[in-house]
Amino acid sequence: MKIRAAVLHQMGLERPYTDSKPLTVGELELEPPRAGEVLVKIRAAGLCHSDLSVIDGNRPRQMPMVLGHEAAGEVVELGPNVHDLAVGDHVVFSFVPICGHCMPCMTGRPALCENGVAANNRGELLGGGFRLKDRDGRPVHHHMGVSGFAEYTVVSRKSIVRIDPALPFDIAALFGCAVMTGVGAVINTARLSLGQTVLITGMGGIGFAALLGALAGGAGRIIVADVNPSKLEKALELGAHAVVNPSDENAVEQVKDLTNGGVDIGFEFAGVVPALEFTYNATGRGGKTVTAGLPHPSKFMQLAPVRLVAEERTLQGSYIGSCIPARDIPAYIGLYQAGRLPVDRLMTHRIQLDDINEGFERLAKGEAIRQIITF
Incomplete structure (x- = not known):
């Protein structure tokens, strides 16, 4: 399927980003989910300093890449062997996919998942390879197994956590990085x-x-x-x-x-x-x-x-806050819903995907806490 996404082709461009425009919003081809994967419609994505660290070159990654790792969305298609989700489920992304069988995972430290971190470093999904291609058929890398600055994304089932559908997507996105970390x-x-x-x-x-x-x-x-x-x-x-x-x-x-x-x-x-x-x-x-x-x-x-x-x-x-995402994200959401963790007060701007470079310049200037792209 064809999607719109924000792609980073080169790190370290000079500021202001409103002029250099490091992120290019354009059309990509997204492959359908493979075994153990899920197609998600992105509903909201946050601009995080970790994304900025890739843009400015402090956090080197594979190029080109669709950035975005703090996001929430809605399941629209299940790949083979995914039986514990349903179309229409609301989910928050975890930016370390958790394999469940490496030593850190088996000893209760999934934030250090060896296979997940290795896939992230390669810019691939946990199952290997790429699901994104440009117009010429060349692969585009995934950011932290998420690539949330896009209309849709394909991710490993082990990169998402089902959440209460009553939670608005723009608030839900905050739990994927800012709150969890x-x-x-x-x-x-x-x-x-x-x-x-x-x-x-x-x-x-x-x-x-x-x-x-x-x-x-x-x-x-x-x-x-x-x-x-x-x-x-x-x-x-x-x-x-x-x-x-x-x-x-x-x-x-x-x-x-x-x-x-x-x-x-x-x-x-x-x-x-x-x-x-x-x-x-x-x-x-x-x-x-x-x-x-x-x-x-x-x-x-x-x-x-x-x-x-x-x-x-x-x-x-x-x-990632030494978290076990499937345990901690719902728990933190429960604290928010009980009025004990008012994370909605961290949102300073709501923007559109086309305004993403302006958003990152605002973040680099220290003029924003959390900016949320809504789709």
Whole structure:
């Protein structure tokens, strides 16, 4: 079938993206689903900083590629051997397809699925190969097994989670990355305990979702750090107890003064090494620093190992919030529906597919939290 989709042909084009237009919206050919796959009509897709990191070259991927990994949609066709879904089901995408039989999957850590990550790195689906082609019949790569910036997509059954159809698609899309990653980092990776103090650095969609997750999880005091004053103001509006600009010369001391020596848990979502170093230094003795940021692979952090030992510190990564998507996405949706996780307040813009380059320029400027493309 023929579909419209946003294709990235070259990484690292100069900004502003409103001029260079890295994403080209055009017609592609989409093959029908194979065994174990599903055809989904995309209803909503979010613009995430991880997509931006591919566009600017900080997260190198195979080209050309249909981007988009945070999305929700409606099942329109089932491939052979898919028996646990029905046409018309509403689904949220998980950007790590979960094979279920590699060692991480079998030991309860599907976010590290070896086969899923390998397929994502190749720009293929979990079952291998491509389902997208350009007008000349050349293959187009899949982004994270999803490729959500398109009218329709074919995905592995293991890349989607069925959800409550009462949830609007534009809100549902947020649970595919921002909520799963941010809330999951707080609940699953850091295992926040009631009353613990928290620092969150880097207030994009994931950082704000982590703020909501820390509030829902019973954090005693939440400090937010960002260089953008408008985002600090928004954090206070959503419930943060204090804010800090990490570019201030005494920013670490400010956090320590607010928490009697440093926070119990520091979260870093900015994706730049100085932000991680700041967060680590503002975490107290015996504390835990969790990062879900993705700096360029060439970047490194300086660390004094003696502090890890003498202060019993922990520095830990978090990928897709250490989530089990089939378990956590419905649970987080339930919290939203109960009024305890108001993620709808993270949406700042609703746009059309043709406006996608303008949307990514807005994201790069820090002028948006979550922008949702609706179809």
